[in-house]
Amino acid sequence: MAGQRPPCPQTALVNNAGAAALAGITVNSVGPGTTDTERNAAWPADPAARAHVSSRSVFGRVGTAEEVADVVAFLASPDSRWVTGRHLDATGGLQLALL
Secondary structure (H helix, E strand, C coil), X not given: XXXXXXXXXXXXXXXXXXXXXXXXXXXXXXXXXXXXXXXXXXXHHCHHHHHHHHHCCCCCCCEEHHHHHHHHHHHHCHHHCCCCCEEEEECCCHHHHCC
């Protein structure tokens, strides 16, 4: 409807997870932080940009695609069978570093 905001992504995630659970399906999402990949290779080459982004992680570095993939692999594995309706933060503690 005009003038109404769409539901937030977390609400949609929870609603879909509840419906899918009836079929034994889990629904989750992953939020990657700044990640060093081939697609964004230009900025990590700049030492100042890399230092700035690294300082925003509690680990003091930029994440790798493999680290984010490990989170996704967990959610796709049977080990996560009791996890549903969740958004997993894979930012290297970005929110913690901002406190």
